[in-house]
Protein backbone atom coordinates (compact mmCIF):
# COMPACT_ATOMS: atom_id res chain seq x y z
CA UNK A 1 0.00 0.00 0.00
CA UNK A 2 1.38 3.44 -0.92
CA UNK A 3 0.21 7.05 -0.45
CA UNK A 4 -0.58 9.32 -3.41
CA UNK A 5 3.10 10.34 -3.33
CA UNK A 6 4.17 6.78 -4.08
CA UNK A 7 5.41 6.42 -0.51
CA UNK A 8 4.69 3.18 1.38
CA UNK A 9 2.35 3.04 4.38
CA UNK A 10 4.62 2.63 7.41
CA UNK A 11 4.01 0.10 10.19
CA UNK A 12 6.00 -1.08 13.17
CA UNK A 13 6.96 -4.76 13.31
CA UNK A 14 6.47 -6.31 16.74
CA UNK A 15 6.29 -9.98 17.72
CA UNK A 16 5.96 -11.14 14.14
CA UNK A 17 3.17 -8.68 13.23
CA UNK A 18 3.08 -5.44 11.24
CA UNK A 19 1.12 -3.03 13.42
CA UNK A 20 0.16 0.54 14.24
CA UNK A 21 0.85 1.97 17.68
CA UNK A 22 -1.62 1.23 20.45
CA UNK A 23 -3.14 4.74 20.56
CA UNK A 24 -2.99 5.36 16.81
CA UNK A 25 -0.66 8.34 17.45
CA UNK A 26 1.47 9.25 14.41
CA UNK A 27 4.00 11.84 13.24
CA UNK A 28 4.15 13.28 9.70
CA UNK A 29 6.87 12.30 7.24
CA UNK A 30 8.09 15.15 5.06
CA UNK A 31 9.78 14.93 1.67
CA UNK A 32 12.74 17.31 2.18
CA UNK A 33 12.85 18.18 -1.53
CA UNK A 34 9.27 19.51 -1.58
CA UNK A 35 8.41 20.08 2.12
CA UNK A 36 5.20 18.09 1.42
CA UNK A 37 3.86 15.58 3.93
CA UNK A 38 4.08 12.25 2.16
CA UNK A 39 3.03 9.84 4.90
CA UNK A 40 2.89 9.20 8.59
CA UNK A 41 4.81 7.09 11.04
CA UNK A 42 3.13 5.28 13.94
CA UNK A 43 4.47 6.03 17.40
CA UNK A 44 4.79 3.27 19.99
CA UNK A 45 3.13 3.35 23.39
CA UNK A 46 4.81 1.87 26.45
CA UNK A 47 2.61 -1.20 25.98
CA UNK A 48 3.88 -1.57 22.39
CA UNK A 49 7.45 -1.38 23.66
CA UNK A 50 6.71 -3.98 26.32
CA UNK A 51 5.34 -6.28 23.61
CA UNK A 52 8.52 -5.73 21.59
CA UNK A 53 10.67 -6.51 24.63
CA UNK A 54 8.75 -9.68 25.44
CA UNK A 55 9.00 -10.72 21.80
CA UNK A 56 12.74 -10.05 21.77
CA UNK A 57 13.22 -12.19 24.89
CA UNK A 58 11.32 -15.06 23.27
CA UNK A 59 12.87 -14.36 19.86
CA UNK A 60 16.34 -14.62 21.37
CA UNK A 61 15.62 -18.09 22.73
CA UNK A 62 14.28 -19.21 19.34
CA UNK A 63 16.96 -17.59 17.19
CA UNK A 64 19.84 -18.63 19.37
CA UNK A 65 18.53 -22.19 19.33
CA UNK A 66 18.21 -22.24 15.53
CA UNK A 67 21.08 -24.27 14.01
CA UNK A 68 23.72 -21.95 12.52
CA UNK A 69 23.28 -23.44 9.05
CA UNK A 70 19.56 -22.62 9.14
CA UNK A 71 20.23 -19.12 10.50
CA UNK A 72 22.73 -18.56 7.71
CA UNK A 73 20.26 -19.73 5.06
CA UNK A 74 17.54 -17.37 6.31
CA UNK A 75 19.90 -14.40 6.47
CA UNK A 76 21.28 -15.10 2.98
CA UNK A 77 17.70 -15.27 1.68
CA UNK A 78 17.09 -11.85 3.25
CA UNK A 79 20.24 -10.50 1.59
CA UNK A 80 19.03 -11.79 -1.79
CA UNK A 81 15.66 -10.08 -1.28
CA UNK A 82 17.44 -6.84 -0.40
CA UNK A 83 19.39 -7.02 -3.65
CA UNK A 84 16.20 -7.72 -5.62
CA UNK A 85 14.35 -4.83 -3.99
CA UNK A 86 17.21 -2.29 -3.98
CA UNK A 87 15.68 -0.06 -6.67
CA UNK A 88 12.36 0.25 -4.81
CA UNK A 89 14.08 0.76 -1.48
CA UNK A 90 16.28 3.44 -3.04
CA UNK A 91 13.24 5.35 -4.36
CA UNK A 92 11.59 5.25 -0.93
CA UNK A 93 14.82 6.49 0.65
CA UNK A 94 15.08 9.44 -1.75
CA UNK A 95 11.46 10.42 -1.02
CA UNK A 96 11.96 10.48 2.74
CA UNK A 97 15.62 11.52 3.07
CA UNK A 98 16.38 13.49 -0.10
CA UNK A 99 19.64 11.93 -1.31
CA UNK A 100 20.00 11.41 -5.10
CA UNK A 101 18.42 8.22 -6.38
CA UNK A 102 21.74 6.73 -7.49
CA UNK A 103 23.22 7.27 -4.01
CA UNK A 104 20.11 5.85 -2.37
CA UNK A 105 19.97 2.78 -4.61
CA UNK A 106 23.71 2.24 -4.12
CA UNK A 107 23.19 2.33 -0.35
CA UNK A 108 20.34 -0.18 -0.60
CA UNK A 109 22.56 -2.53 -2.67
CA UNK A 110 25.49 -2.12 -0.29
CA UNK A 111 23.50 -3.14 2.77
CA UNK A 112 22.87 -6.54 1.20
CA UNK A 113 26.63 -6.96 1.08
CA UNK A 114 27.01 -5.69 4.64
CA UNK A 115 24.63 -8.42 5.71
CA UNK A 116 26.43 -11.11 3.66
CA UNK A 117 29.76 -10.11 5.17
CA UNK A 118 28.47 -10.34 8.72
CA UNK A 119 26.73 -13.66 8.13
CA UNK A 120 29.95 -15.23 6.90
CA UNK A 121 32.07 -13.63 9.61
CA UNK A 122 29.77 -14.90 12.38
CA UNK A 123 30.22 -18.46 11.12
CA UNK A 124 33.79 -18.16 12.33
CA UNK A 125 33.00 -16.92 15.85
CA UNK A 126 35.24 -19.69 17.19
CA UNK A 127 36.03 -20.27 20.84
CA UNK A 128 39.14 -22.18 21.95
CA UNK A 129 40.33 -25.10 24.07
CA UNK A 130 43.19 -24.27 26.42
CA UNK A 131 45.72 -26.95 27.46
CA UNK A 132 44.97 -27.78 31.09
CA UNK A 133 45.38 -30.48 33.76
CA UNK A 134 44.51 -34.10 32.81
CA UNK A 135 40.86 -34.79 33.45
CA UNK A 136 39.79 -31.22 32.84
CA UNK A 137 38.60 -29.36 29.77
CA UNK A 138 39.23 -25.66 29.85
CA UNK A 139 37.44 -23.80 27.08
CA UNK A 140 36.49 -20.32 26.03
CA UNK A 141 33.19 -19.88 24.27
CA UNK A 142 31.65 -16.92 22.50
CA UNK A 143 27.94 -16.61 23.01
CA UNK A 144 25.39 -14.09 21.74
CA UNK A 145 24.99 -11.37 24.33
CA UNK A 146 21.19 -11.38 24.21
CA UNK A 147 18.45 -8.99 23.03
CA UNK A 148 19.88 -5.74 21.67
CA UNK A 149 18.25 -2.29 21.85
CA UNK A 150 19.40 -0.20 18.87
CA UNK A 151 18.81 3.42 17.89
CA UNK A 152 19.76 4.79 14.48
CA UNK A 153 19.48 8.16 12.75
CA UNK A 154 18.19 9.43 9.41
CA UNK A 155 21.34 10.10 7.37
CA UNK A 156 21.79 6.50 6.15
CA UNK A 157 18.25 5.15 6.32
CA UNK A 158 19.40 1.68 5.15
CA UNK A 159 23.08 1.62 6.15
CA UNK A 160 22.45 2.72 9.73
CA UNK A 161 19.85 0.07 10.62
CA UNK A 162 21.63 -2.68 8.69
CA UNK A 163 24.90 -2.34 10.58
CA UNK A 164 23.04 -3.08 13.82
CA UNK A 165 20.57 -5.65 12.45
CA UNK A 166 23.20 -7.64 10.53
CA UNK A 167 25.62 -7.80 13.46
CA UNK A 168 22.92 -8.72 15.97
CA UNK A 169 21.21 -11.42 13.92
CA UNK A 170 24.46 -12.90 12.60
CA UNK A 171 25.75 -13.20 16.16
CA UNK A 172 22.54 -15.01 17.21
CA UNK A 173 21.03 -12.06 19.12
CA UNK A 174 17.53 -10.71 18.81
CA UNK A 175 17.02 -6.97 18.37
CA UNK A 176 14.53 -4.20 18.99
CA UNK A 177 15.49 -1.34 16.71
CA UNK A 178 14.16 2.20 16.81
CA UNK A 179 14.90 3.61 13.40
CA UNK A 180 14.49 7.30 12.65
CA UNK A 181 10.93 8.64 12.64
CA UNK A 182 12.06 10.83 9.70
CA UNK A 183 13.11 7.91 7.47
CA UNK A 184 10.97 5.01 8.68
CA UNK A 185 9.87 3.40 5.41
CA UNK A 186 13.38 2.41 4.37
CA UNK A 187 13.89 0.67 7.71
CA UNK A 188 10.53 -1.08 7.34
CA UNK A 189 11.49 -2.22 3.82
CA UNK A 190 14.69 -3.79 5.21
CA UNK A 191 12.77 -5.54 7.96
CA UNK A 192 10.29 -6.86 5.37
CA UNK A 193 13.15 -8.68 3.62
CA UNK A 194 13.97 -10.59 6.82
CA UNK A 195 10.30 -11.35 7.45
CA UNK A 196 9.82 -12.63 3.90
CA UNK A 197 12.99 -14.71 4.23
CA UNK A 198 11.46 -16.61 7.16
CA UNK A 199 13.07 -15.00 10.22
CA UNK A 200 11.28 -16.32 13.31
CA UNK A 201 8.91 -13.95 15.10
CA UNK A 202 10.53 -11.83 17.80
CA UNK A 203 14.09 -12.03 16.48
CA UNK A 204 13.72 -8.60 14.86
CA UNK A 205 11.35 -5.91 16.10
CA UNK A 206 11.03 -2.44 14.59
CA UNK A 207 9.55 0.44 16.57
CA UNK A 208 9.18 4.20 16.23
CA UNK A 209 8.18 6.71 18.87
CA UNK A 210 9.27 9.65 20.96
CA UNK A 211 13.04 8.97 20.92
CA UNK A 212 13.73 9.84 24.55
CA UNK A 213 10.76 7.80 25.83
CA UNK A 214 11.63 4.78 23.70
CA UNK A 215 15.31 4.80 24.60
CA UNK A 216 14.69 5.27 28.33
CA UNK A 217 12.25 2.36 28.36
CA UNK A 218 14.31 -0.06 26.27
CA UNK A 219 17.57 0.72 28.07
CA UNK A 220 16.10 0.31 31.56
CA UNK A 221 14.41 -3.00 30.70
CA UNK A 222 16.17 -6.08 32.12
CA UNK A 223 15.44 -7.82 28.80
CA UNK A 224 17.98 -5.84 26.77
CA UNK A 225 21.65 -6.71 27.15
CA UNK A 226 23.40 -4.32 24.75
CA UNK A 227 22.65 -0.71 23.78
CA UNK A 228 23.79 0.19 20.27
CA UNK A 229 23.48 3.80 19.16
CA UNK A 230 24.47 5.89 16.16
CA UNK A 231 23.85 9.62 16.34
CA UNK A 232 25.00 12.84 17.92
CA UNK A 233 27.53 13.16 20.75
CA UNK A 234 25.06 14.76 23.21
CA UNK A 235 22.44 12.03 22.72
CA UNK A 236 25.14 9.35 22.86
CA UNK A 237 26.34 10.64 26.23
CA UNK A 238 22.78 10.58 27.52
CA UNK A 239 22.15 6.99 26.41
CA UNK A 240 25.56 5.78 27.62
CA UNK A 241 24.78 7.29 31.04
CA UNK A 242 21.39 5.55 31.12
CA UNK A 243 23.04 2.26 30.15
CA UNK A 244 25.67 2.78 32.84
CA UNK A 245 22.99 3.12 35.50
CA UNK A 246 21.92 -0.46 34.78
CA UNK A 247 25.49 -1.66 34.08
CA UNK A 248 24.78 -2.45 30.44
CA UNK A 249 27.47 -2.35 27.76
CA UNK A 250 26.94 0.10 24.93
CA UNK A 251 28.26 0.66 21.45
CA UNK A 252 28.46 4.36 20.58
CA UNK A 253 28.96 5.54 17.00
CA UNK A 254 28.85 9.31 17.39
CA UNK A 255 29.71 12.41 15.42
CA UNK A 256 33.05 13.98 14.57
CA UNK A 257 34.53 17.02 12.84
CA UNK A 258 36.98 15.42 10.45
CA UNK A 259 40.15 17.35 9.67
CA UNK A 260 41.78 17.10 6.24
CA UNK A 261 45.48 17.99 6.24
CA UNK A 262 46.90 18.79 2.82
CA UNK A 263 50.68 18.81 3.15
CA UNK A 264 53.11 20.95 1.15
CA UNK A 265 54.12 18.03 -1.10
CA UNK A 266 50.57 16.99 -2.07
CA UNK A 267 48.89 17.53 -5.44
CA UNK A 268 46.42 20.31 -4.51
CA UNK A 269 44.03 19.80 -7.43
CA UNK A 270 43.71 16.03 -6.94
CA UNK A 271 43.29 16.50 -3.18
CA UNK A 272 40.60 19.15 -3.69
CA UNK A 273 38.64 17.01 -6.17
CA UNK A 274 38.69 13.95 -3.89
CA UNK A 275 37.86 15.95 -0.80
CA UNK A 276 35.02 17.83 -2.51
CA UNK A 277 33.46 14.60 -3.76
CA UNK A 278 33.36 13.27 -0.18
CA UNK A 279 32.30 16.63 1.28
CA UNK A 280 29.13 16.92 -0.82
CA UNK A 281 28.11 13.24 -0.74
CA UNK A 282 24.78 12.90 1.10
CA UNK A 283 24.81 16.74 1.27
CA UNK A 284 27.56 16.51 3.87
CA UNK A 285 25.35 14.61 6.34
CA UNK A 286 27.86 11.88 7.06
CA UNK A 287 29.58 11.37 10.41
CA UNK A 288 32.92 10.91 8.63
CA UNK A 289 32.42 13.79 6.20
CA UNK A 290 35.59 15.87 5.77
CA UNK A 291 34.77 19.12 7.52
CA UNK A 292 37.89 21.17 8.39
CA UNK A 293 40.35 21.68 5.55
CA UNK A 294 43.85 22.59 6.71
CA UNK A 295 46.00 23.27 3.65
CA UNK A 296 49.68 24.20 3.47
CA UNK A 297 49.97 27.91 2.68
CA UNK A 298 51.90 27.22 -0.53
CA UNK A 299 48.95 25.26 -1.97
CA UNK A 300 45.94 26.92 -0.42
CA UNK A 301 44.95 29.11 -3.40
CA UNK A 302 45.26 26.25 -5.92
CA UNK A 303 43.38 23.91 -3.57
CA UNK A 304 40.61 26.46 -2.98
CA UNK A 305 40.20 27.24 -6.68
CA UNK A 306 39.80 23.55 -7.55
CA UNK A 307 37.46 22.96 -4.59
CA UNK A 308 35.26 25.91 -5.66
CA UNK A 309 35.18 24.49 -9.21
CA UNK A 310 34.07 21.11 -7.86
CA UNK A 311 31.43 22.73 -5.62
CA UNK A 312 30.03 24.69 -8.53
CA UNK A 313 29.83 21.54 -10.64
CA UNK A 314 27.52 19.88 -8.09
CA UNK A 315 23.97 19.66 -9.47
CA UNK A 316 21.62 20.45 -6.60
CA UNK A 317 18.03 19.28 -7.00
CA UNK A 318 15.31 16.81 -6.14
CA UNK A 319 16.99 13.46 -5.67
CA UNK A 320 14.50 11.89 -8.08
CA UNK A 321 15.41 14.29 -10.92
CA UNK A 322 17.78 13.06 -13.59
CA UNK A 323 21.29 14.45 -13.18
CA UNK A 324 21.00 15.55 -9.54
CA UNK A 325 24.24 14.98 -7.67
CA UNK A 326 23.25 16.55 -4.34
CA UNK A 327 19.78 16.59 -2.82
CA UNK A 328 18.34 18.80 -0.10
CA UNK A 329 19.29 18.56 3.54
CA UNK A 330 17.23 15.90 5.25
CA UNK A 331 15.28 18.21 7.51
CA UNK A 332 14.67 21.85 8.39
CA UNK A 333 16.96 21.60 11.46
CA UNK A 334 19.97 21.01 9.22
CA UNK A 335 19.00 23.89 6.91
CA UNK A 336 18.74 26.27 9.87
CA UNK A 337 22.10 24.98 11.15
CA UNK A 338 23.75 25.77 7.77
CA UNK A 339 22.32 29.31 7.79
CA UNK A 340 23.45 29.85 11.40
CA UNK A 341 26.98 28.44 10.92
CA UNK A 342 27.53 30.46 7.73
CA UNK A 343 26.25 33.72 9.24
CA UNK A 344 28.42 33.22 12.33
CA UNK A 345 31.54 32.54 10.24
CA UNK A 346 30.92 35.58 8.01
CA UNK A 347 30.29 37.81 11.01
CA UNK A 348 33.74 36.81 12.27
CA UNK A 349 35.45 37.68 8.99
CA UNK A 350 35.15 34.54 6.83
CA UNK A 351 34.81 34.96 3.07
CA UNK A 352 32.24 32.93 1.13
CA UNK A 353 34.03 31.74 -2.01
CA UNK A 354 30.96 30.01 -3.43
CA UNK A 355 27.44 29.16 -2.24
CA UNK A 356 26.55 30.42 1.20
CA UNK A 357 22.78 30.37 0.96
CA UNK A 358 19.63 28.54 0.00
CA UNK A 359 18.19 28.66 -3.50
CA UNK A 360 14.83 30.33 -4.02
CA UNK A 361 12.67 27.19 -4.15
CA UNK A 362 10.77 24.99 -1.71
CA UNK A 363 12.73 22.21 -0.03
CA UNK A 364 15.56 22.21 2.48
CA UNK A 365 18.21 22.98 -0.13
CA UNK A 366 21.50 24.66 0.68
CA UNK A 367 24.20 25.45 -1.89
CA UNK A 368 27.56 23.65 -1.73
CA UNK A 369 29.57 26.24 0.15
CA UNK A 370 33.27 27.01 0.41
CA UNK A 371 34.57 29.49 2.97
CA UNK A 372 38.05 30.80 3.60
CA UNK A 373 39.51 32.83 6.44
CA UNK A 374 37.22 31.16 9.00
CA UNK A 375 38.70 32.00 12.41
CA UNK A 376 39.34 29.16 14.85
CA UNK A 377 36.70 30.44 17.27
CA UNK A 378 33.88 30.37 14.67
CA UNK A 379 31.13 27.87 15.52
CA UNK A 380 31.81 26.13 12.20
CA UNK A 381 35.33 25.20 13.32
CA UNK A 382 34.15 23.65 16.61
CA UNK A 383 30.68 22.22 15.85
CA UNK A 384 30.17 19.35 13.41
CA UNK A 385 28.51 21.04 10.41
CA UNK A 386 26.73 17.91 9.14
CA UNK A 387 25.98 19.69 5.88
CA UNK A 388 27.63 21.01 2.71
CA UNK A 389 29.98 23.57 4.29
CA UNK A 390 33.72 23.46 3.57
CA UNK A 391 35.91 25.82 5.64
CA UNK A 392 39.46 26.06 4.26
CA UNK A 393 42.38 27.46 6.32
CA UNK A 394 46.08 27.74 5.59
CA UNK A 395 48.90 26.44 7.79
CA UNK A 396 52.67 26.90 7.61
CA UNK A 397 53.84 24.24 10.04
CA UNK A 398 52.64 20.63 10.08
CA UNK A 399 52.98 20.41 13.87
CA UNK A 400 50.57 23.34 14.25
CA UNK A 401 48.12 21.74 11.77
CA UNK A 402 48.20 18.51 13.77
CA UNK A 403 47.50 20.43 16.98
CA UNK A 404 44.53 22.16 15.32
CA UNK A 405 43.29 18.82 13.98
CA UNK A 406 43.48 17.19 17.42
CA UNK A 407 42.27 20.05 19.58
CA UNK A 408 38.55 19.25 19.40
CA UNK A 409 37.05 16.63 21.72
CA UNK A 410 36.07 14.49 18.68
CA UNK A 411 38.06 11.74 16.99
CA UNK A 412 36.08 9.87 14.35
CA UNK A 413 37.60 10.34 10.88
CA UNK A 414 40.68 12.23 9.66
CA UNK A 415 42.27 12.63 6.24
CA UNK A 416 45.74 13.47 5.04
CA UNK A 417 47.28 14.18 1.63
CA UNK A 418 51.02 13.82 1.10
CA UNK A 419 53.47 12.23 -1.34
CA UNK A 420 55.94 11.45 1.43
CA UNK A 421 55.84 8.05 3.16
CA UNK A 422 57.49 9.58 6.24
CA UNK A 423 54.90 12.36 6.49
CA UNK A 424 52.09 9.85 5.95
CA UNK A 425 53.42 7.77 8.85
CA UNK A 426 53.60 10.89 11.02
CA UNK A 427 49.96 11.67 10.21
CA UNK A 428 49.02 8.04 10.97
CA UNK A 429 50.81 8.18 14.30
CA UNK A 430 49.67 11.60 15.47
CA UNK A 431 46.13 12.17 14.21
CA UNK A 432 43.63 11.32 16.96
CA UNK A 433 40.95 9.46 15.03
CA UNK A 434 39.46 5.99 14.76
CA UNK A 435 39.47 6.13 10.94
CA UNK A 436 42.31 7.64 8.91
CA UNK A 437 42.38 7.87 5.11
CA UNK A 438 45.54 8.94 3.33
CA UNK A 439 45.47 10.43 -0.18
CA UNK A 440 41.77 9.70 -0.57
CA UNK A 441 38.47 10.37 1.15
CA UNK A 442 36.71 7.09 0.39
CA UNK A 443 33.93 5.70 2.51
CA UNK A 444 33.76 2.78 4.90
CA UNK A 445 33.96 -0.89 3.89
CA UNK A 446 32.39 -3.91 5.59
CA UNK A 447 35.70 -5.68 5.98
CA UNK A 448 37.31 -3.07 8.20
CA UNK A 449 36.26 -1.58 11.53
CA UNK A 450 34.80 1.93 11.87
CA UNK A 451 34.43 3.88 15.06
CA UNK A 452 35.73 6.77 17.06
CA UNK A 453 38.05 7.80 19.83
CA UNK A 454 37.51 10.56 22.43
CA UNK A 455 33.92 11.85 22.43
CA UNK A 456 33.19 10.27 19.05
CA UNK A 457 32.33 7.08 20.90
CA UNK A 458 33.57 3.58 21.48
CA UNK A 459 33.20 0.13 20.01
CA UNK A 460 33.58 -0.74 16.34
CA UNK A 461 31.23 -1.59 13.49
CA UNK A 462 32.47 -3.44 10.43
CA UNK A 463 35.34 -5.91 10.25
CA UNK A 464 35.69 -8.87 12.61
CA UNK A 465 35.61 -6.37 15.53
CA UNK A 466 31.93 -5.71 14.80
CA UNK A 467 30.95 -8.97 16.49
CA UNK A 468 32.79 -8.16 19.71
CA UNK A 469 29.96 -6.09 21.18
CA UNK A 470 27.35 -8.69 20.25
CA UNK A 471 29.14 -11.67 21.77
CA UNK A 472 30.17 -12.39 25.34
CA UNK A 473 33.15 -14.50 26.24
CA UNK A 474 32.48 -17.34 28.64
CA UNK A 475 35.21 -19.40 30.32
CA UNK A 476 34.13 -22.98 31.00
CA UNK A 477 36.35 -25.32 33.00
CA UNK A 478 35.04 -28.85 33.15
CA UNK A 479 36.36 -31.45 35.57
CA UNK A 480 35.60 -34.77 33.91
CA UNK A 481 34.02 -37.48 36.01
CA UNK A 482 36.16 -40.30 37.40
Ligand code: NAD
Pocket residue numbers: 151152153154155180181211212213215216230231232233234235238239253254255256286287333384385386
Ligand atom coordinates in the same frame (compact mmCIF):
# COMPACT_ATOMS: atom_id res chain seq x y z
P1 NAD B 1 19.68 14.80 17.53
O1 NAD B 1 20.84 14.85 18.42
O2 NAD B 1 18.39 15.36 18.02
O3 NAD B 1 19.37 13.32 17.06
C1 NAD B 1 20.32 12.45 16.50
C2 NAD B 1 19.63 11.09 16.38
O4 NAD B 1 19.36 10.61 17.70
C3 NAD B 1 18.24 11.15 15.71
O5 NAD B 1 18.08 9.98 14.95
C4 NAD B 1 17.25 11.15 16.87
O6 NAD B 1 16.01 10.53 16.56
C5 NAD B 1 17.97 10.33 17.90
N1 NAD B 1 17.66 10.70 19.25
C6 NAD B 1 17.52 11.94 19.77
N2 NAD B 1 17.26 11.87 21.08
C7 NAD B 1 17.22 10.55 21.40
C8 NAD B 1 17.03 9.83 22.59
N3 NAD B 1 16.85 10.43 23.77
N4 NAD B 1 17.05 8.48 22.54
C9 NAD B 1 17.28 7.84 21.38
N5 NAD B 1 17.49 8.46 20.22
C10 NAD B 1 17.47 9.80 20.23
O7 NAD B 1 20.09 15.53 16.25
P2 NAD B 1 19.53 15.67 14.80
O8 NAD B 1 18.98 17.04 14.60
O9 NAD B 1 18.69 14.53 14.32
O10 NAD B 1 20.93 15.59 14.08
C11 NAD B 1 21.85 16.62 14.42
C12 NAD B 1 23.19 16.15 14.78
O11 NAD B 1 23.26 14.78 15.09
C13 NAD B 1 24.12 16.32 13.62
O12 NAD B 1 24.65 17.59 13.62
C14 NAD B 1 25.14 15.29 13.83
O13 NAD B 1 26.16 15.82 14.64
C15 NAD B 1 24.46 14.23 14.60
N6 NAD B 1 24.16 13.05 13.82
C16 NAD B 1 25.14 12.12 13.73
C17 NAD B 1 24.92 10.98 12.98
C18 NAD B 1 25.97 9.93 12.85
O14 NAD B 1 25.93 9.16 11.91
N7 NAD B 1 26.91 9.81 13.79
C19 NAD B 1 23.71 10.81 12.32
C20 NAD B 1 22.72 11.77 12.45
C21 NAD B 1 22.95 12.90 13.21
